[in-house]
Amino acid sequence: MPPLEQPRANLREAGAERNLKLRNKLSHQASIVASPYVMNCNVTIDSQDLALGKEIASAIRGSNVNGLKGVQTMAFPHEGKMEIACNVESFEDQEVT
Secondary structure, X not given: OOOOHHHHHHHHHHHHHHHHHHHHHHHOXXXXXXXXXXXXXXXXXXXXXXXXXXXXXXXXOOOOOOOOOOEEEEEEEEOOEEEEEEEEXXXXXOOOO
């Protein structure tokens, strides 16, 4: 092996060994989970009426027959107004109309 290659090989071996030890240690302590892409958007309405906020959230929620597919919503008071929190999930194989 050329003179410069030996230190590189040693570093690669040391790095691989360190990664293996870390992976073994973490495998007992943690899990890595991936989830589909989710976009969040919050809409503030100039009202303090929680019932109105819930009605709006329900109307656009994806579980509503006339709602927006892939949208999860909830309404809550925020800084003296109502905020409609929306999570828009990604979904595949859907026909665009």
